[in-house]
Amino acid sequence: MKTIKNIFRAVRADMGGLVTYRVMPSQEVAIDDLEPFLFLNHHGPQTYPSRNRGLPFGPHPHKGFETVTFIVEGDIVHTDSTGYNSKIEAGGIQWMTAGKGIIHSENSSKEFLANGGNVEILQLWVNLPANLKNTEPAYTGLQKDEIPHIALDEGKVVVDAVSGEWFGQKGSLQSIADVHIATIGFQKSGKTTIAVPEGRTVLFYVIQGKLNVNNAEVNKLELVEFDTEDGEIQVEAKENSLLLIGHAKPNHEPVVAQGPFVMNSEFEIEQAYQDYQLGKFGSWKH
Template sequence: MSSKTIRHQHPAYRDDIGDLVTRRPVPGPAVEQIDPFLFLNHHGPQTYGRNNRGLPFGPHPHRGFETVTFILEGSLAHRDSGGHESVIHAGGVQWMTAGSGLVHAEVSPQSFLESGGPLEILQLWVNLPSRLKMTPPRYVGLQKEAIPALPLDDGKGVVNLIAGEWHGSRGPFESLTGVFMSTIALAAGGQVSFDGVRDRNVFLYVVRGAIRIAGEAARQHHLIELNEDGDSVDIEADSDAFLLFGHAQPIGEPVVAHGPFVMNTREEIQQAVRDYTNGKFGAMG
């Protein structure tokens, strides 16, 4: 079995949203997407004081893709036009299929606005193929306790299994397109390998720490683009590290994005704008 190797390391560029520290590795100057992974925002880490304004993501629409949100520190209140509502705390994940169209808001709960505290959140956009872009919207939010935390054999790390299968366990989220998704915590010297990645695109973002991929150093706050060859991804931590790791079959279709809409053609984008303007995405309760 051969290991995938590093093709390029894409730095996450600062693009703060008000007082919210934000880094974005994709899309970037040298990478538009790692098909089907379209977009990643890394908010924080930072600490909010008492009586803060919290997260700024009031009601806004989406169509044509999915959002996967990882709450690393703090908490996140979600509401959408499909009637879903939740508050997810540190270690939890929410997976929203925008599909044919949804309006949602992601803000800080009242308790966080009043008391403040640490905050760190990742949001990943995952594309849908044309046959699924108009699928009915859905939402699942799960707390940390519902996500399998699988210890590594060497005792130096944990794989938090979000979607897909690994070592006989299955993640609680069911991807429409067979996406594997996880977060990984490694202590210095910890090692982990993932096989079954030939002909699949790997998404690997180093949230913190320093690691090696097939022996080559990979840096913090970088999206690590891997070469297509190889059957496995072999990771070793040089320091304590935390990673976002997923892989998926590439879709291989045209991508036309306009703000919160991701479709295959310009005409479909124009239709999405009309449908949203005409209230076809529903309204927040």
């Protein structure tokens, strides 16, 4: 079994009235400790009343990495400076490659603003290697039924294969940086074993519930850090649970993050701000 190095608990850090738990980075987890996984925010669970203001993510730029947004409950309307516009509902995901620069917003739908409802959303930032930081921006939105669902352990475990390959089945997306990501839903007592090749960083975060992981108890809002040796992760649910899991090769490059940009040097960060101010990230016409 892979060795557990640490278990970290997410820290409450609300944003604009939205209940938020900052998983990483934190005082205990540096931005490059689990590279290429850089940043993870867990928003909710929270119930919005009718006639609400919705999510607080208006137009803002990004460069140098990818964002992956998981809609557990509620919905998100994604809009960006390349012309994409889509509404993704519960169980779906949004994968955006910021690459050389993009402006986007993530807001609640008109229906949600009017009627309210439950919200639970996660956003993950995945670093791009230096040779891909200036790739063309791109966006893919997938509804729940567009993601392969792999049933294990007589249906007590269901894997939503977002990217890469899981249990012999390819996910909906193939990442340009070979990033494998899934969510796994467990019924109580459901169990599975996940093999991760040597040298890859594991992202393992319990969204809901309680799991026994390689003989350690891991609760909701907890992030597990594993070593990078070859080995297995044995998981058994102590109650109904939802897990976010991923693995990828670290880039082994400098990580310089400032605001909405992640590059390899301070000079590149300055250049990113200049490019944004010069309108090179596209125009916001929405």
